[in-house]
Amino acid sequence: MTFAKKILITTESREIFIIRNGGTEIFTDHCSGCATDVELLTLEAAVLLSGIAVREIVRLAETGEIHFRETASGHLYVCRRSLCRDVHTGVAR
Numbered sequence: 712m713t714f715a716k717k718i719l720i721t722t723e724s725r726e727i728f729i730i731r732n733g734g735t736e737i738f739t740d741h742c743s744g745c746a747t748d749v750e751l752l753t754l755e756a757a758v759l760l761s762g763i764a765v766r767e768i769v770r771l772a773e774t775g776e777i778h779f780r781e782t783a784s785g786h787l788y789v790c791r792r793s794l795c796r797d798v799h800t801g802v803a804r
């Protein structure tokens with residue numbers, strides 16, 4: 712009597728889309744704060760999009776009011792979803 716073995720192999724892949732618009736970069740990746748894929752913005756793009764000053768964005772990131780990712784090279788990327796939410800009321804802008 713012979714037995715057949717069935718092997719299931721599952722793979723997962725991710726794609727990152729980088730959009731360059733006037734020197735600013737936006738890309739999509741997973742945000743652990745939102746627990747979903749979101750647009751991540753460079754600091755420059757975050758300032759242009761929100762109208763919030765760089766210093767304030769850095770403060771909001773440090774206090775956890777907006778989500779961010781810092782690369783090994785020191786670049787800060789801001790979660791657009793958390794940035795576009797009113798940081799004081801939690802309501803989407």
Ligand SMILES: [Zn+2]
Binds near residue numbers: 742743746749
């Ligand atoms: Zn987020």
